[in-house]
Amino acid sequence: MNLHALTAHALLDLFKSGKASAKEAYEAVVGRIKSIDPKVKAYVHLSRSQPHYAGEFQIPIAIKDNLCTKGEEITCASRILKGFRSPYDAGVIERIKKSGGSILGIVNMDEFAFGSSCETSCYGPTFNPWNLQCVPGGSSGGSAASVAADEAMWALGSDTGGSIRQPASFCGIVGLKPTYGRVSRYGLIAFASSLDQIGPLTKDVRDCALLMNIISGYDERDSTSVNEPVPDYTRALVNDVRGLKIGIPKEAFVEGLDAEVRRAVESALDLLKKQGAVIKEVSLPHTPYAVATYYIVATAEASSNLARFDGVRYGLRVQPGKVRKNALVDMYEETRSKGFGDEAKRRIMLGTYALSSGYYDAYYLRGQKVRTLIKNDLDQVFKDCDVIMTPTSPTVAFKVGEKVSDPLSMYLSDIYTIPANLAGIPAISVPCGFSKSGLPIGFQLMGRAFDEEMLLRVSYTYEQNTEWHLKKPTI
Amino acid sequence: MFLPSFDVSILPMPITKEDVKYIAALARIDVPEDKLEGMTKSLGGIVQYVEKLQELDVADVKPTSHAVPVGNVLRPDIIKPSLTNQEALAIAVEAKDGCFKVPLVIE
Numbered sequence: 006m007n008l009h010a011l012t013a014h015a016l017l018d019l020f021k022s023g024k025a026s027a028k029e030a031y032e033a034v035v036g037r038i039k040s041i042d043p044k045v046k047a048y049v050h051l052s053r054s055q056p057h058y059a060g061e062f063q064i065p066i067a068i069k070d071n072l073c074t075k076g077e078e079i080t081c082a083s084r085i086l087k088g089f090r091s092p093y094d095a096g097v098i099e100r101i102k103k104s105g106g107s108i109l110g111i112v113n114m115d116e117f118a119f120g121s122s123c124e125t126s127c128y129g130p131t132f133n134p135w136n137l138q139c140v141p142g143g144s145s146g147g148s149a150a151s152v153a154a155d156e157a158m159w160a161l162g163s164d165t166g167g168s169i170r171q172p173a174s175f176c177g178i179v180g181l182k183p184t185y186g187r188v189s190r191y192g193l194i195a196f197a198s199s200l201d202q203i204g205p206l207t208k209d210v211r212d213c214a215l216l217m218n219i220i221s222g223y224d225e226r227d228s229t230s231v232n233e234p235v236p237d238y239t240r241a242l243v244n245d246v247r248g249l250k251i252g253i254p255k256e257a258f259v260e261g262l263d264a265e266v267r268r269a270v271e272s273a274l275d276l277l278k279k280q281g282a283v284i285k286e287v288s289l290p291h292t293p294y295a296v297a298t299y300y301i302v303a304t305a306e307a308s309s310n311l312a313r314f315d316g317v318r319y320g321l322r323v324q325p326g327k328v329r330k331n332a333l334v335d336m337y338e339e340t341r342s343k344g345f346g347d348e349a350k351r352r353i354m355l356g357t358y359a360l361s362s363g364y365y366d367a368y369y370l371r372g373q374k375v376r377t378l379i380k381n382d383l384d385q386v387f388k389d390c391d392v393i394m395t396p397t398s399p400t401v402a403f404k405v406g407e408k409v410s411d412p413l414s415m416y417l418s419d420i421y422t423i424p425a426n427l428a429g430i431p432a433i434s435v436p437c438g439f440s441k442s443g444l445p446i447g448f449q450l451m452g453r454a455f456d457e458e459m460l461l462r463v464s465y466t467y468e469q470n471t472e473w474h475l476k477k478p479t480i
Numbered sequence: 481m482f483l484p485s486f487d488v489s490i491l492p493m494p495i496t497k498e499d500v501k502y503i504a505a506l507a508r509i510d511v512p513e514d515k516l517e518g519m520t521k522s523l524g525g526i527v528q529y530v531e532k533l534q535e536l537d538v539a540d541v542k543p544t545s546h547a548v549p550v551g552n553v554l555r556p557d558i559i560k561p562s563l564t565n566q567e568a569l570a571i572a573v574e575a576k577d578g579c580f581k582v583p584l585v586i587e
Contacts, residue, residue: 373543429547
């Protein structure tokens with residue numbers, strides 16, 4: 006039996022019946038990583054700590070390189086954090102360890118989560134398990150690729166504008182961005198604090214619910230964490246969508262959407278209709294402004310959050326040979342110039358510009374106001390609809406190198422995922438087919454704030470009536 | 481949704497090399513001369529794209545700074561265990577006398 010190829014819930018069943026042990030499962034996955042990862046390159050490094058075998062959910066997990074994990078080198082795939090060995094555990098890592106989870110290792114991402122392809126990592130790209138010439142998506146590309154390639158049972162990622170859902174879609178797995186405040190961000194190295202949220206990447210919807218049970222909940226160390234009761238998400242796994250209303254934004258199915266993606270999402274919609282869901286065309290008139298809004302708000306917050314990487318305390322420090330301004334300022338500038346990659350510099354500078362004197366009102370303040378309009382559009386639709394369905398990404402995975410020199414076209418890869426971050430609502434990506442070239446396609450469901458259960462219910466119903474989630478890549 | 485029907489190449493370049501030098505200084509990033517042209521072009525393209533937001537009338541719209549409204553969050557002023565000085569300095573680039581050490585600032 007190939008233990009590494011199983012879902013977490015299938016493994017838990019085997020543990021319970023005594024047919025396999027957590028140690029065997031952990032060793033099977035490590036063996037898989039050793040044989041496959043030289044091709045996929047999902048991992049930045051394997052865990053320095055030994056697995057421990059106690060607790061209810063002894064499932065091996067992969068962790069994105071921006072979640073502080075005690076004793077591990079955590080770098081956000083950036084040279085500027087090289088050598089940073091985290092002295093503490095993030096809130097979610099504490100929860101994983103407490104539940105019995107063993108950390109397999111730290112997985113790749115776009116530098117500081119700035120990207121949709123995993124190509125801006127200082128470690129080099131991760132490759133898509135379905136086609137090693139393609140990107141796995143990003144920024145949680147290592148998380149998605151590790152799960153899709155059976156190099157982890159499940160993984161944690163973070164999502165600021167689609168960084169869990171887009172790679173999940175590109176790699177043919179399930180990815181959920183929870184409601185803002187549902188999961189503690191304590192110990193997540195911040196990109197855009199009002200948009201960032203940690204979430205699960207899993208092989209199926211049941212695993213998604215299980216991992217949500219483990220990581221959700223209030224944490225006083227994150228002042229934006231919300232003190233709402235956490236339901237048992239596995240109770241939402243019912244194969245029944247009768248009478249539920251699915252909103253289809255007319256703006257989503259227009260020119261620019263790949264024809265194969267469109268067909269796959271439309272047949273998923275047909276299936277849900279046959280299962281008894283009611284389909285309703287809706288409008289989100291301000292969504293054409295979402296990408297522009299996002300690139301103002303997210304870069305402004307990033308420029309502020311990344312100011313702390315200056316060579317003073319930890320990570321990289323570079324002192325230039327000769328004095329330019331004064332020793333300290335020279336050190337800041339040299340460290341940041343050598344430590345950040347081009348995309349990080351571009352975003353820090355864009356954010357600095359949007360916040361700078363004379364431009365604040367025109368860019369940042371206006372961006373926050375348009376954010377309100379986008380949120381209002383969604384609120385309006387949710388008065389009547391239970392979920393909103395769109396493609397997760399306008400295309401399937403693209404080739405490595407294809408978009409790297411064109412930042413704007415890369416940004417447009419997130420057009421469907423960004424509105425959920427701006428509005429703070431939960432959204433999930435679920436596998437719904439393949440292109441002729443054999444690359445996975447996913448659909449996205451968005452839901453009301455704190456109604457992850459509705460997303461899980463609709464996704465589960467779809468999954469129970471299809472077999473896409475059972476397909477495996479040949480590597 | 482989402483898809484923009486917007487040709488950015490028709491607009492005047494809103495960002496100059498001088499702007500980029502100024503922003504770089506604010507951001508404490510050194511952009512060498514040979515990279516200045518490329519950075520000006522790519523930043524300019526993105527700024528042109530976000531100009532799209534100027535089309536909307538937002539005079540009466542309140543800004544959203546956080547998606548889920550929460551008030552000021554305060555905690556009781558009680559000392560709790562945290563990283564020790566030694567733990568915090570274990571990751572320091574350079575440390576001296578229990579402090580992070582930086583290059584000489586004042587002669």
